[in-house]
Amino acid sequence: DTGVSQDPRHKITKRGQNVTFRCDPISEHNRLYWYRQTLGQGPEFLTYFQNEAQLEKSRLLSDRFSAERPKGSFSTLEIQRTEQGDSAMYLCASSGGQPPYEQYFGPGTRLTVT
């Protein structure tokens, strides 16, 4: 197994543009999580899926953010009308479907909004 992968690794965009990130979890994992990490902070939970169902969204996830996991495998995170405050590392993790949910993280996508 190759672990959790994320694409792209880096994204530079101009304010107001839309961006989409992809996460491919470990194949046998049915839970998938998105976190956001800014400089000097720990990761902050954004949302998570069990199979294709989105079970929880953080209040950090404004209506400009949307996440999908259409077939219960890979997931996408889209940010519309990006703002400079969206600049961060976006981390994806996956885990099995039973507690304890030991999460395996991908390398992250670093977003810079200019």
Add this chain to the structure above:
Amino acid sequence: AQSVTQPDIHITVSEGASLELRCNYSYGATPYLFWYVQSPGQGLQLLLKYFSGDTLVQGIKGFEAEFKRSQSSFNLRKPSVHWSDAAEYFCAVDTNAGKSTFGDGTTLTVKP
């Protein structure tokens, strides 16, 4: 809601010296506890975890951590630090909901 505090933002130790990184959590019951390490520009790698049972847990790279319920702590230790251990370390808790709450991390610098 649960929270995690890592009181030390930055720690510097000499290579070969021992290390202890502190982590305190706030939660009404015993959560699942994790320590992760993050190298610059990279994702997080799980070092060790506590779910139940023996309160002293062993992890990868020679790290260990001790869960102390009375102090709501889960401190990370290593008896002899190597230069390659320089990184950022995060403590996290999960209250059986599946989403983790992280501390703000401790940056470890290793002096030669």
